[in-house]
Amino acid sequence: xxxxxxxxxxxxxxxxxxxxxxxxxxxxxxxxxxxxxxxxxxxxxxxxxxxxxxxxxxxxxxxxxxxxxxxxxxxxxxxxxxxxxxxxxxxxxxxxxxxxxxxxxxxxxxxx
Amino acid sequence: xxxxxxxxxxxxxxxxxxxxxxxxxxxxxxxxxxxxxxxxxxxxxxxxxxxxxxxxxxxxxxxxxxxxxxxxxxxxxxxxxxxxxxxxxxxxxxxxxxxxxxxxxxxxxxxxx
Numbered sequence: 229x230x231x232x233x234x235x236x237x238x239x240x241x242x243x244x245x246x247x248x249x250x251x252x253x254x255x256x257x258x259x260x261x262x263x264x265x266x267x268x269x270x271x272x273x274x275x276x277x278x279x280x281x282x283x284x285x286x287x288x289x290x291x292x293x294x295x296x297x298x299x300x301x302x303x304x305x306x307x308x309x310x311x312x313x314x315x316x317x318x319x320x321x322x323x324x325x326x327x328x329x330x331x332x333x334x335x336x337x338x339x340x
Numbered sequence: 341x342x343x344x345x346x347x348x349x350x351x352x353x354x355x356x357x358x359x360x361x362x363x364x365x366x367x368x369x370x371x372x373x374x375x376x377x378x379x380x381x382x383x384x385x386x387x388x389x390x391x392x393x394x395x396x397x398x399x400x401x402x403x404x405x406x407x408x409x410x411x412x413x414x415x416x417x418x419x420x421x422x423x424x425x426x427x428x429x430x431x432x433x434x435x436x437x438x439x440x441x442x443x444x445x446x447x448x449x450x451x452x453x
Contacts, residue, residue: 271446271447272383272431272433272444319382325388326371327385328375328383328442329385330382332382333380333381
C-alpha cells in the first residue's frame with residue numbers, strides 16, 4: 229500500500245540554521261507529494277506540493293524536490309526563523325479520490 | 341467566513357455513548373474528507389464525499405462509524421458506542437478542484453473516558 233516515512237523529531241535548531249526534514253514514500257503509480265505544516269493551536273496548512281517527478285515545490289523559503297529515483301521529497305530551508313516552529317507533515321496522494329496518506333510528522337523548534 | 345468550520349472543538353464522553361461531529365466546508369467545494377489523528381501520528385483518512393455521495397471509506401471506519409453529507413453541504417460524523425480507542429482529533433477538509441487546494445478545519449478533539 230501507499231505510505232510515507234519521515235524523520236522523527238523533535239528537531240531543535242538555532243535561528244538562521246539550515247533545515248532538512250527527510251521524507252521517503254512508497255506508492256503505486258505516480259503520486260503527488262506534499263508538505264503540510266501545523267502551527268501551535270492551528271489547523272493543517274499546505275506548505276508546498278509537487279505533482280510529477282523532478283518538480284520543485286517552494287513556498288515561504290521552503291523547498292522540496294520530487295525525486296522518483298530515490299522516492300524522496302525532502303524539505304529544506306536555508307535559514308529558519310523562530311516563527312517556523314511547528315509540526316511538519318509529508319504526505320502523498322495516489323488515487324483518483326485525492327485522499328492523502330500522511331507521515332507521522334516532525335516537530336521543529338527554532339530557538340533565538 | 342471562508343474557512344472550514346468544525347463543531348464542537350472538544351467533546352468528552354463516557355464509553356458507550358454516541359457522539360456526533362459536524363463539519364461545514366467551504367461552500368463552493370464539492371469534495372469533503374474526514375481524517376483521524378491520534379497523538380504523535382499523522383492524520384489517517386477515514387472517508388470522503390463528492391457532493392452528497394460517499395465515494396470511499398477506509399478500513400479504519402468500523403461499523404460504529406457513519407458519515408453523511410445531506411444535500412452536499414455540511415457533513416456529520418457519528419460514532420456509536422464509543423470506545424477509549426476512539427479518542428483522537430477528528431479533522432475535516434474540503435477540496436474544490438484537482439489542484440490539491442485542501443482546506444482543513446481546526447478539528448474536533450474527542451476524549452472517551
